[in-house]
Amino acid sequence: MIEAVGLSKSYDTGPSRVDALCGVSFRIERGEYVAIMGPSGSGKSTLMNLIGLLDSPTAGTYRLDGQSVEDFSDDRLAELRCRRIGFVFQSFHLLPRFSAAKNVELPLAYMGLPRGERRARAVAALASVELGARVDHRPNELSGGERQRVAIARSLVNRPDLLLADEPTGNLDSRSGEEICRLFGRLNRELGVTVVLVTHDRGVAEHTRRILHIRDGALVRDEPLGAP
Amino acid sequence: MIEAVGLSKSYDTGPSRVDALCGVSFRIERGEYVAIMGPSGSGKSTLMNLIGLLDSPTAGTYRLDGQSVEDFSDDRLAELRCRRIGFVFQSFHLLPRFSAAKNVELPLAYMGLPRGERRARAVAALASVELGARVDHRPNELSGGERQRVAIARSLVNRPDLLLADEPTGNLDSRSGEEICRLFGRLNRELGVTVVLVTHDRGVAEHTRRILHIRDGALVRDEPLGAP
Ligand SMILES: Nc1ncnc2c1ncn2[C@@H]1O[C@H](COP(=O)(O)OP(=O)(O)OP(=O)(O)O)[C@@H](O)[C@H]1O
Ligand SMILES: Nc1ncnc2c1ncn2[C@@H]1O[C@H](COP(=O)(O)OP(=O)(O)OP(=O)(O)O)[C@@H](O)[C@H]1O
Numbered sequence: 522m523i524e525a526v527g528l529s530k531s532y533d534t535g536p537s538r539v540d541a542l543c544g545v546s547f548r549i550e551r552g553e554y555v556a557i558m559g560p561s562g563s564g565k566s567t568l569m570n571l572i573g574l575l576d577s578p579t580a581g582t583y584r585l586d587g588q589s590v591e592d593f594s595d596d597r598l599a600e601l602r603c604r605r606i607g608f609v610f611q612s613f614h615l616l617p618r619f620s621a622a623k624n625v626e627l628p629l630a631y632m633g634l635p636r637g638e639r640r641a642r643a644v645a646a647l648a649s650v651e652l653g654a655r656v657d658h659r660p661n662e663l664s665g666g667e668r669q670r671v672a673i674a675r676s677l678v679n680r681p682d683l684l685l686a687d688e689p690t691g692n693l694d695s696r697s698g699e700e701i702c703r704l705f706g707r708l709n710r711e712l713g714v715t716v717v718l719v720t721h722d723r724g725v726a727e728h729t730r731r732i733l734h735i736r737d738g739a740l741v742r743d744e745p746l747g748a749p
Numbered sequence: 750m751i752e753a754v755g756l757s758k759s760y761d762t763g764p765s766r767v768d769a770l771c772g773v774s775f776r777i778e779r780g781e782y783v784a785i786m787g788p789s790g791s792g793k794s795t796l797m798n799l800i801g802l803l804d805s806p807t808a809g810t811y812r813l814d815g816q817s818v819e820d821f822s823d824d825r826l827a828e829l830r831c832r833r834i835g836f837v838f839q840s841f842h843l844l845p846r847f848s849a850a851k852n853v854e855l856p857l858a859y860m861g862l863p864r865g866e867r868r869a870r871a872v873a874a875l876a877s878v879e880l881g882a883r884v885d886h887r888p889n890e891l892s893g894g895e896r897q898r899v900a901i902a903r904s905l906v907n908r909p910d911l912l913l914a915d916e917p918t919g920n921l922d923s924r925s926g927e928e929i930c931r932l933f934g935r936l937n938r939e940l941g942v943t944v945v946l947v948t949h950d951r952g953v954a955e956h957t958r959r960i961l962h963i964r965d966g967a968l969v970r971d972e973p974l975g976a977p
């Protein structure tokens with residue numbers, strides 16, 4: 522499903538250049554459940570943005586279902602981002618003037634669903650992350666962990682077949698974090714969703730079946746995990 | 750130093766009211782090193798905002814050094830927030846148009862220090878959280894963990910005697926998180942800084958000497974930790 526060959530990404534910041542990713546290569550097949558771990562600043566979010574088509578590499582190729590993303594039209598890219606990929610951002614990116622339900626509904630706006638159906642799906646997604654009692658709260662009326670869970674619910678509402686989650690439990694207590702791990706595990710096992718998540722928590726990573734270790738922009742180790 | 754008696758905080762959101770804190774009472778003496786733990790949404794950030802004078806209780810009293818905060822003038826409140834208290838926000842609150850160094854310098858603007866001294870202190874604070882190589886990056890040019898560390902550096906730059914940190918390691922890998930724990934531990938032991946931190950990580954809490962457990966807005970357990 523995902524094939525990265527020599528992926529590199531550099532940023533030009535004022536006088537200096539930051540080489541955030543240097544020649545990363547790997548494959549992720551449909552239905553896999555993968556964790557990405559590594560130190561702060563090692564390039565994990567940069568890699569997730571490339572996988573999620575939110576940014577383009579400075580060098581190297583990235584193929585989604587065998588087709589190189591450089592060959593995709595803007596329309597195709599937009600459609601992939603809306604319909605096939607669900608993304609949980611490390612900093613949530615919720616719209617401050619909208620309620621939790623409206624924020625979760627957002628990805629559905631492009632799918633031509635009637636209003637009642639969009640609201641129903643948003644409320645169901647919020648219930649799946651235990652926020653049924655907060656559907657009408659705005660982000661500044663929510664705790665940090667609640668905002669994180671709204672971001673998770675939003676990533677699920679369009680029923681993606683590829684879920685990318687950048688540190689989805691960083692602001693959650695261990696019990697809520699476990700709930701989210703179980704939710705992702707069910708989506709993977711029961712619905713065949715391909716899940717790639719970045720985490721700093723080894724306990725979270727051990728719910729997956731494979732860990733890609735990143736350090737200083739390079740893939741330093743590909744660790745398969747035994748059956749749990 | 751800190752005395753809370755029956756602290757309560759409610760929010761009115763549309764038709765409903767959320768009782769975020771219900772009658773919380775405790776004392777924290779000068780030089781203590783305390784952790785606050787509890788489920789997502791249990792009231793920890795709400796409590797931290799009250800302790801840090803960023804919000805006022807709906808009911809109950811809060812005394813800082815024996816004086817009730819209701820009796821403080823606006824000037825006194827502003828001075829306490831700027832000079833005595835350092836606050837690491839759960840969502841960082843960095844100014845997007847300013848570099849890391851300028852963000853860290855901000856609390857010093859009120860202290861009448863010359864420009865060169867402010868810059869020197871900001872750079873030193875960033876070095877103490879291993880961001881010496883990122884001083885001129887803006888927040889959107891930093892990783893999640895780097896932004897968190899900028900927020901930590903900013904909380905230290907005015908040399909507060911009370912440091913309040915709301916989930917300071919949520920976006921950090923275990924090694925960077927340990928570095929931050931060691932830094933806080935040194936500030937506490939060597940400089941006598943009173944440290945109160947919210948964390949979801951039991952490992953981080955075990956660096957402190959006392960854990961206050963919050964659940965559904967109430968203090969349910971006060972746990973002293975043996976000498977490490
Ligand atoms: N401005 C507000 N209006 C309404 N409800 C609010 C507001 N701010 C917070 N809340 C609610 O108050 C409760 C406590 O929030 P708080 O931010 O203190 O939780 P927390 O313990 O810090 O959680 P987390 O671990 O997720 O950060 C939450 O259920 C939240 O939904
Ligand atoms: N727009 C940018 N301009 C310049 N440098 C950048 C930019 N975005 C990220 N960086 C740098 O690239 C490196 C990798 O960033 P990235 O966000 O991928 O790290 P990360 O592994 O996700 O870290 P964390 O665990 O802290 O979230 C960091 O050192 C960061 O400072």
Ligand SMILES: [Mg+2]
Nearest residue numbers: 566611892893
């Ligand atoms: Mg990141």
Ligand SMILES: [Mg+2]
Nearest residue numbers: 664665794839
């Ligand atoms: Mg909080």
